[in-house]
Amino acid sequence: MVSIVFPSAHYSCCMRHLGENIRNNFHNASVVYHFYKAAKTYNIDVFSDHFNRIKDLVPQATTHLERVGFHRWSRAFFPGNSFFIATAALISAPAEKYATIAIKTIQQYNIMTTNIAESVNSMFLDERKYLITGLFDAINRRFAEKFHERRMKFINAPTIFVPLIEKDIAKDINLENKLLVHQTANYKYIVTSHNEVATVDLLAKSCTCKVFDIDKVPCPHAMAALRCQYGDDYGRHIYEYSSLYYKAEVYLIAYVEEIKPVPSEET
Ligand SMILES: [Zn+2]
Known part of the structure; x- marks a missing residue:
């Protein structure tokens, strides 16, 4: 790996x-x-x-x-x-x-x-002063806690993506409403607002503003293009055009492994 x-x-x-x-x-x-x-x-x-x-x-x-x-x-x-x-x-x-x-x-x-x-x-500001074995125990304990905390965080999440990204999507949908869209070819659009022009290529998952390309989640321009491409129920297509790594279930896989405590030297 x-x-x-x-x-x-x-x-x-x-x-x-x-x-x-x-x-x-x-x-x-x-x-x-x-x-x-x-x-x-x-x-x-x-x-x-x-x-x-x-x-x-x-x-x-x-x-x-x-x-x-x-x-x-x-x-x-x-x-x-x-x-x-x-x-x-x-x-x-x-x-x-x-x-x-x-x-x-x-x-x-x-x-x-x-x-x-x-x-x-x-x-580990305080723990750094510990002896090395104590420090490692502290690291082990804190990571076990953190992993558990993160596992539980979205276990019953009602959303497809992690909440942070869901929030961004909701915000971008709001912005998207104010944009003007013109289709130039299949899956290709020019999106204009009062002070900028962006070109969106949905198949390439790309927009000239670069947010779609780098963040792997549609920018407001791409969302406007998606609405034009798929009609008013374009919401579910936002997920198809985003990185699957934003899914809550994929997030959980990262923390699936349980970190076990290290037993004392005597035992
Ligand atoms: Zn854009």
Whole structure:
């Protein structure tokens, strides 16, 4: 599994750490603001706008960010998308649950927005001072708890996808209502709102805004296109056009394994 998953995982740096470096080295709140905007956007044009603003404000900051490499800190340039393609076949593999855990790590926390090392670090602030065996016992116990907590979280979930994504979908459906759609070919649409034009290709699961491509869940433009393609009951098609990794049942597979306590040395 490692030989399949690992080569597709991309090395990048922690957005928060880089942001703090920028804050401490260049002492400019606007630069920090534009850095986070540039890091989080899906769109290369929006990225360029914010990056150029940084260049105007503090040119040395851009030199620093260029040296790190855009693909290491910006969502728009991050090459990690191929990870999903490489792992799509793994869902039916025998070690299915391990693949799913790897996928969840990327999927749930997305790229750059949560640093898993820091999350674990903050879970064991006190325990870090323990002797190593005590620390390992603490890790074992906390992970057993966390796994149980997550298993129970959606066990009776009435929704198809995990609640966080269901919420996003509901929000996007609201936005979608305000968009104007024109079909240009089968499964292809131009979607316009008062200030932007997007092109959606439903078969390629792609939109020029890139949210559909990267998040694997239809953006408002794609939802407008789905409504045009399938009519008013397009709601269920939203799931077909999303990554199956967002399903509550797939989430549960990642936590299915029970973590057993380590017995004491004497026993
Ligand atoms: Zn879009």
